[in-house]
Amino acid sequence: MNTLKWSDALLLDFEPMDSAHREFVELLGLAEAASDAALPLAWAAVVDHTAEHFGREDEWMRSTRFATAEHHMLQHRVVLNVLREGLALARKGELAAVREMACELGAWFPKHAQSQDAALALHLRREPQRTTPRRASGAKHAPTRA
Numbered sequence: 001m002n003t004l005k006w007s008d009a010l011l012l013d014f015e016p017m018d019s020a021h022r023e024f025v026e027l028l029g030l031a032e033a034a035s036d037a038a039l040p041l042a043w044a045a046v047v048d049h050t051a052e053h054f055g056r057e058d059e060w061m062r063s064t065r066f067a068t069a070e071h072h073m074l075q076h077r078v079v080l081n082v083l084r085e086g087l088a089l090a091r092k093g094e095l096a097a098v099r100e101m102a103c104e105l106g107a108w109f110p111k112h113a114q115s116q117d118a119a120l121a122l123h124l125r126r127e128p129q130r131t132t133p134r135r136a137s138g139a140k141h142a143p144t145r146a
């Protein structure tokens, strides 16, 4: 059962973050619903997405000198390390631990989105010249440097 479902309560009114967050919710849902055989690959997709998603937010914080960047980036680092440990467990067949981790991640994410990410989204909305729209080619969203 999916512990996290997309809801408008997760919207931050900053499209690049909202689309990354939708993708995160979708990939976590796929991992939670995955069969044992499919779980390692589904978890790898969560880890890959999260590395990119957190990395993009970290870059925005660095490039715009976001005031509480250190704490937010630390949280990203800790969570990503845990997810990578989960990938190692998944590959060893310790799937119950990975499923428990998925559940905890589903509980953690709304709190992070509605506090740390919401503050960052507000900051970035005030710095529109620092960000560029996602390109149709699928190129990654990145802030433009002044």
Ligand SMILES: [Fe+2]
Residues within 6 Å of the ligand: 017, 021, 053, 057, 113, 117
């Ligand atoms: Fe985020």
Ligand SMILES: [Fe+2]
Residues within 6 Å of the ligand: 054, 057, 072, 076, 112, 116, 117
């Ligand atoms: Fe974040």
